[in-house]
Amino acid sequence: MKQFKWQIILIVAAIAVFFAWPYFNNVTIPGDGFSTFGADTVRAQVTQIIEEGQIDMGGHTQTYQIARVNILEGEYAGIIMEIDYGKRQVRSDDYLLAVGDKVVVSISKTPENVINAYFVDFVRTTPILWLTGIFAAAIILISRWKGVRALLSTVFSLYIIIGYIIPHILVGEDPLRVSIIGSIILLGVTLYLTYGWTLKTHAAVISMVIVLLLTGALSALFVVFTKLNGTGDENVMFLMQLMETPINLRGLLLGGMIIGALGVLDDLVTTQAAAVFELHHANPNFRFRDLYNSAMRIGQDHVAATVNTLVLAYAGASLPMLLMFSLAKGDYAYLVNFSFIAEEIVRTLVGSLGLIAAVPLTTAIAIFFATRAESLGKWEQFLGPEGDGHSH
Numbered sequence: 001m002k003q004f005k006w007q008i009i010l011i012v013a014a015i016a017v018f019f020a021w022p023y024f025n026n027v028t029i030p031g032d033g034f035s036t037f038g039a040d041t042v043r044a045q046v047t048q049i050i051e052e053g054q055i056d057m058g059g060h061t062q063t064y065q066i067a068r069v070n071i072l073e074g075e076y077a078g079i080i081m082e083i084d085y086g087k088r089q090v091r092s093d094d095y096l097l098a099v100g101d102k103v104v105v106s107i108s109k110t111p112e113n114v115i116n117a118y119f120v121d122f123v124r125t126t127p128i129l130w131l132t133g134i135f136a137a138a139i140i141l142i143s144r145w146k147g148v149r150a151l152l153s154t155v156f157s158l159y160i161i162i163g164y165i166i167p168h169i170l171v172g173e174d175p176l177r178v179s180i181i182g183s184i185i186l187l188g189v190t191l192y193l194t195y196g197w198t199l200k201t202h203a204a205v206i207s208m209v210i211v212l213l214l215t216g217a218l219s220a221l222f223v224v225f226t227k228l229n230g231t232g233d234e235n236v237m238f239l240m241q242l243m244e245t246p247i248n249l250r251g252l253l254l255g256g257m258i259i260g261a262l263g264v265l266d267d268l269v270t271t272q273a274a275a276v277f278e279l280h281h282a283n284p285n286f287r288f289r290d291l292y293n294s295a296m297r298i299g300q301d302h303v304a305a306t307v308n309t310l311v312l313a314y315a316g317a318s319l320p321m322l323l324m325f326s327l328a329k330g331d332y333a334y335l336v337n338f339s340f341i342a343e344e345i346v347r348t349l350v351g352s353l354g355l356i357a358a359v360p361l362t363t364a365i366a367i368f369f370a371t372r373a374e375s376l377g378k379w380e381q382f383l384g385p386e387g388d389g390h391s392h
Contacts, residue, residue, distance in 0.1 A: 029186050039090060041107065041120050044069035045103045047080065055089045067097050069105060069117065076107060082118040088118075095122070146194065159184040161259070169255070175248055179255030180216050183262055184209050195270065199369040200277050204269040207362035211265060215354030219257045225251060253343060261351040264306055266354055269362045272299050276366035279314060291367050299359035307352045318344065338363035 013274030051066040064086035071079050083105055085097050097103070102123035109115050139147040165182040169175045187206050195201045230236060275298045279291055286294070315322070318341075335341055 011344055019362065036096070036264050038186060042074040042076070043072045043108050043123055044081070044083075044103055044105045045118070046097050046099055046103060048099065050082070052096075055087055059098050060090050062086055062091065063093050063096060064095050069103065069106070069285055071107070071117075072102075074107070076115070080105075081105070081115070083117050083119045085119045150195045153193045156193065157262075158185050159188055165255070165259070169247065169252065172246060172248075175251035175255035176216060176258070177251075179258045180212055183212055183258055187212075187266055191266070191270065200273045200366070201270075201365040203362065203369045203378060204273040205331070207269045207273070207358060207365050208265060209363060211269070211358045212261075214357055215261055216258055216351060219254045219346075219350045221301050222253060222350055226342055226346055228253060228343055228346065229341075231339060255346045256391055257350060260347060261354055264310065264351070264355060265358060268302060268306060268358050269303060272359055273366040274301070274360040274365055277370050280370040288367055288371070292369075295363045295367070296360065299363060303356055305325070306355055310348055310352055310355075 006152035046067050047070050048068040050068060051063055053064060054061055055064045064084065066082060066084050068082055070079060072079050082102075100335055104120040105117045106120050107115060107117050136151055139150060141147075143150060160182050164185075166180055168178040168182075168311055187208050191201050191205055191208070192333075195204075228250070230251075236249055236252065274293065276291065276295045279294050280286060336345060
């Protein structure tokens with residue numbers, strides 16, 4: 001009951017702080033009415049396929065369709081318009097339009113007041129909601145109340161990124177500082193919300209804060225050392241043209257590296273702290289060195305698998321580009337000099353260094369808490385129990 005009260009206090013405090021934060025810092029997101037991705041799009045439903053055939057797109061033959069759609073929302077709701085699918089750009093023939101399909105269309109008006117509609121993509125809201133529901137049900141079924149807390153933590157994480165980190169970067173604040181502060185609060189709150197107010201969570205949170213600061217320092221060092229300026233992503237160049245407030249692009253790159261390491265860092269520090277407490281609970285007579293060596297053997301396997309996961313994840317995301325480069329018989333040693341590739345390499349390696357450092361650091365901090373759990377005395381009511389299923 002005491003642990004539950006701590007979680008409620010933590011949630012209420014976090015919500016209050018982040019709702020009040022914009023007023024404390026006078027944060028107002030700049031906006032001059034420019035059109036962003038998806039701003040001119042509306043949903044529509046296919047009512048009729050008028051024409052279907054084959055078209056040559058620069059040596060690539062594909063199926064095209066002309067369809068009538070009923071606009072479902074916006075200024076032109078209820079109006080029937082025509083769209084073409086496959087006549088303007090190369091695409092796959094895996095999916096064709098069918099009557100009843102819901103699609104996203106872009107509507108534009110020419111200087112002569114002629115209204116045109118263009119196919120943008122399929123509406124995927126329903127299957128994504130089904131997948132989200134299945135995911136939520138599965139995690140609740142397996143983890144029960146801890147699964148519910150994990151889902152709330154996920155929602156809170158997205159809220160911090162969208163409601164705090166992004167607005168503060170948009171008004172010109174240092175992206176690295178904003179990302180580190182947001183990440184510390186994000187992981188601190190989500191860890192306590194998911195695992196409770198326990199010694200194990202305290203060890204994980206303290207380790208996470210130190211590792212985030214270390215990762216930020218390493219990122220700053222190697223971004224300067226490799227002469228990266230944050231312009232490797234074409235979206236950044238587009239952002240520069242739209243924004244009136246200047247953004248520190250190098251800081252934005254560094255902030256992205258910090259946020260990118262959060263998910264794996266969360267898993268690593270909590271698992272390592274849990275391993276220490278379980279080993280100590282299994283054999284309370286373990287001395288510091290014995291406990292440290294046993295926990296490190298677990299951590300070594302975990303960090304090796306985690307680093308490999310990071311590398312494969314980035315390689316998978318870059319696979320189309322790597323295929324194109326191989327097709328052109330390019331030199332991979334030359335490829336690493338391009339900024340958009342170098343950024344991903346630095347991001348992967350710096351993030352991995354932070355994760356490697358997290359294992360011995362978390363192990364030592366968790367041992368400090370675990371070995372003193374029996375002698376807390378009156379401090380137990382403030383620091384909480386050891387962890388799930390264990391008390392002192």
